[in-house]
Amino acid sequence: MVMVIITTVMRAISKMRIRNKIANLINKIYEYIFCYDFFKNPNVKSYGRYVLKNSLNITIKGKVHINDYVYINGLGGVVLGDNVIISAGAKIISTGLLVNKYGFLNEHDNKKIKIGNNVQIGAGAIVLSGVRICSNTIIGAASVVSKDINEPGVYVGAPVRKIRGFIHEE
Structure with a gap:
């Protein structure tokens, strides 16, 4: 589901600079979501x-x-x-x-x-x-x-x- 949203957002954006900034932001959010368990590991x-x-x-x-x-x-x-x-x-x-x-x-x-x-x-x-x-x-x-x-x-x-x-x- 997350990937469907990401793909839809990326297709809707036409300018390259904005696309790169949003792609970097999405990658950071994605890493944060999946690293959360690692960071919380006692x-x-x-x-x-x-x-x-x-x-x-x-x-x-x-x-x-x-x-x-x-x-x-x-x-x-x-x-x-x-x-x-x-x-x-x-x-x-x-x-x-x-x-x-x-x-x-x-x-x-x-x-x-x-x-x-x-x-x-x-x-x-x-x-x-x-x-x-x-x-x-x-x-x-x-x-x-x-x-x-x-x-x-x-x-x-x-x-x-x-x-x-x-x-x-x-």
């Missing part, structure tokens, strides 16, 4: 402004702390485990462009990102599509996670590499 603690795209595909399985200027694109799906901390400026992007031997295909490749429990993502870090991060992992600041992380530890760099493991007390 497990999400935010410490500033952050951007969610395609928030219907973002799943939260426990407590999540989101700092200032975090960007999460859930187009391919994002699953956040319990006790996940996302530091300022970090980006979680579940979509990318397909590439063949001749260059870009101009098609998007949407793959789910899974982040385990007790994970900290450092300031400015980037997590790319299709990645799985196991539990008990720290991603350093400005790191780029482009492949799966299967062992707990501290990871830094672009692309990330393990610099330290954890000693488990029993």
Whole structure:
């Protein structure tokens, strides 16, 4: 029903400038309506402004702390485990462009990102599509996670590499 109203309004407007302004306004309203449950989730603690795209595909399985200027694109799906901390400026992007031997295909490749429990993502870090991060992992600041992380530890760099493991007390 919302889409029918949006389509009708867009067809009725003939001038391009007005159409763009209204389209932007409708997109903001649409994002607000579908992000409302995310913002009201008692497990999400935010410490500033952050951007969610395609928030219907973002799943939260426990407590999540989101700092200032975090960007999460859930187009391919994002699953956040319990006790996940996302530091300022970090980006979680579940979509990318397909590439063949001749260059870009101009098609998007949407793959789910899974982040385990007790994970900290450092300031400015980037997590790319299709990645799985196991539990008990720290991603350093400005790191780029482009492949799966299967062992707990501290990871830094672009692309990330393990610099330290954890000693488990029993």
